[in-house]
Amino acid sequence: MTEATRVLVLNAGSSSVKYQLIDMLDGRRPATGLVERIGEAGGRLVHTAQDGEPRESRQPFPDHATALAAVARELAADGLGLDSPQLAAIGHRVVHGGQRFTAPTVVTDEVLTEIRRLVPVAPLHNPANITGIEVARALRPDLPQVAVFDTAFHTTVPEYAARYAIDRATADAHRVRRYGFHGTSHQYVSRATARLLGKDPAEVNVIVLHLGNGASASAVAGGVCVETSMGLTPLEGLVMGTRSGDIDPGVVFHLHRVGGLSIDEIDDLLNRRSGLLGLCGDNDMREITRRMDEGDEAAELAFRAYVHRLRKYLGAYCAVLGRVDAIAFTAGVGENAAAVREAATAGLTELGIAVDPELNSVRSGAARVISPPYSRVAVAVVPTDEELEIAQQAYTLVHTGWS
Numbered sequence: 001m002t003e004a005t006r007v008l009v010l011n012a013g014s015s016s017v018k019y020q021l022i023d024m025l026d027g028r029r030p031a032t033g034l035v036e037r038i039g040e041a042g043g044r045l046v047h048t049a050q051d052g053e054p055r056e057s058r059q060p061f062p063d064h065a066t067a068l069a070a071v072a073r074e075l076a077a078d079g080l081g082l083d084s085p086q087l088a089a090i091g092h093r094v095v096h097g098g099q100r101f102t103a104p105t106v107v108t109d110e111v112l113t114e115i116r117r118l119v120p121v122a123p124l125h126n127p128a129n130i131t132g133i134e135v136a137r138a139l140r141p142d143l144p145q146v147a148v149f150d151t152a153f154h155t156t157v158p159e160y161a162a163r164y165a166i167d168r169a170t171a172d173a174h175r176v177r178r179y180g181f182h183g184t185s186h187q188y189v190s191r192a193t194a195r196l197l198g199k200d201p202a203e204v205n206v207i208v209l210h211l212g213n214g215a216s217a218s219a220v221a222g223g224v225c226v227e228t229s230m231g232l233t234p235l236e237g238l239v240m241g242t243r244s245g246d247i248d249p250g251v252v253f254h255l256h257r258v259g260g261l262s263i264d265e266i267d268d269l270l271n272r273r274s275g276l277l278g279l280c281g282d283n284d285m286r287e288i289t290r291r292m293d294e295g296d297e298a299a300e301l302a303f304r305a306y307v308h309r310l311r312k313y314l315g316a317y318c319a320v321l322g323r324v325d326a327i328a329f330t331a332g333v334g335e336n337a338a339a340v341r342e343a344a345t346a347g348l349t350e351l352g353i354a355v356d357p358e359l360n361s362v363r364s365g366a367a368r369v370i371s372p373p374y375s376r377v378a379v380a381v382v383p384t385d386e387e388l389e390i391a392q393q394a395y396t397l398v399h400t401g402w403s
């Protein structure tokens, strides 16, 4: 009988699906891929079989179900279809797990109902995650579908940091508290940073800066998350591609009462039309730095606002941790934008933080230290691998039960 040693990971975002088939015995990835611009014009699927050339197809993907059906077809075309007896589980990134889900969980009807109940607090993400689960379940009802939650790693944040300073009864009635997101990435990267430094995660305090489309910071003390920048929803904290991050809640009242915007319009404004996009019309850091080189003032302002918020969090988390051993930059911007890393850490030698310009400018896909030897705090670029972390957690759950 064929041994089931592979996990298919689905990381469904608001307008994209990333997927990876990972063999847990040898770490090989027989297939990886990405569907972009779901529900928009210019849909695109890129599928890469191991040792193969990327295969690209351009077609509209009206919704996530269509995109996932196309992913299943691409896998089948390489003889890696979802009917494969080698599949041990399908791992799903689920963004919001609320207070209940603090560990990877096998999806049942009841679990799915609970994930659906959390849609209002992760409106850009949980619906896509649910579709991923439904499609995968329909194709392989016999396989364990494992949900790995973005919120899980942050459940150790102490109550005084997780609570908003609002009336307790009201907060509790509506389960309003800070949950934090990107936890799978913060967990993976904080451990990978310790490994890079040749240390045990239990001995090091790390600030992780996950800077992708969504962006968040976390303070991880001895492997345990003690603070993170996102809140009830993935809107709090850093300036992001299209999200505002921190804002005076009074802005919402003002826009509603004086500006005449509805709550739904304000939700759309803060989640989809703010951040870098709102400040300069572009949400891609590559485009922003290119425009800055041409002297574009709006792009410069957006960049400065982005970096300023990042520095505020960096300073805050130095105070939260007391002793910082490492700062790790990760995700699309953190791994690639040397200008952001440079600006975020400039002038912080008094805090023991320095970056070597030459090391910072090296382009590489590997985890690497970019601080000079005299920097008390190691500054590093550590590529995230949410898919591997999800696959490992799913496989461990299926094989040994979670402990």
Ligand SMILES: Nc1ncnc2c1ncn2[C@@H]1O[C@H](COP(=O)(O)OP(=O)(O)O)[C@@H](O)[C@H]1O
Residues within 6 Å of the ligand: 013, 211, 212, 213, 214, 241, 283, 284, 285, 286, 331, 332, 333, 336, 337
């Ligand atoms: N070479 C690059 N230089 C600067 N920024 C980049 C580069 N590549 C990607 N990015 C940034 O990374 C973002 C995507 O990050 P990613 O972590 O893939 O996001 P997500 O997983 O949230 O979709 C892009 O919007 C862009 O701003």
Ligand SMILES: CC(=O)OP(=O)(O)O
Residues within 6 Å of the ligand: 013, 095, 125, 150, 181, 182, 212, 213, 214, 215, 234
């Ligand atoms: C939670 C979140 O913001 O995720 P993403 O960065 O994938 O949008």
Ligand SMILES: [Mg+2]
Residues within 6 Å of the ligand: 212, 213, 331
């Ligand atoms: Mg991401």
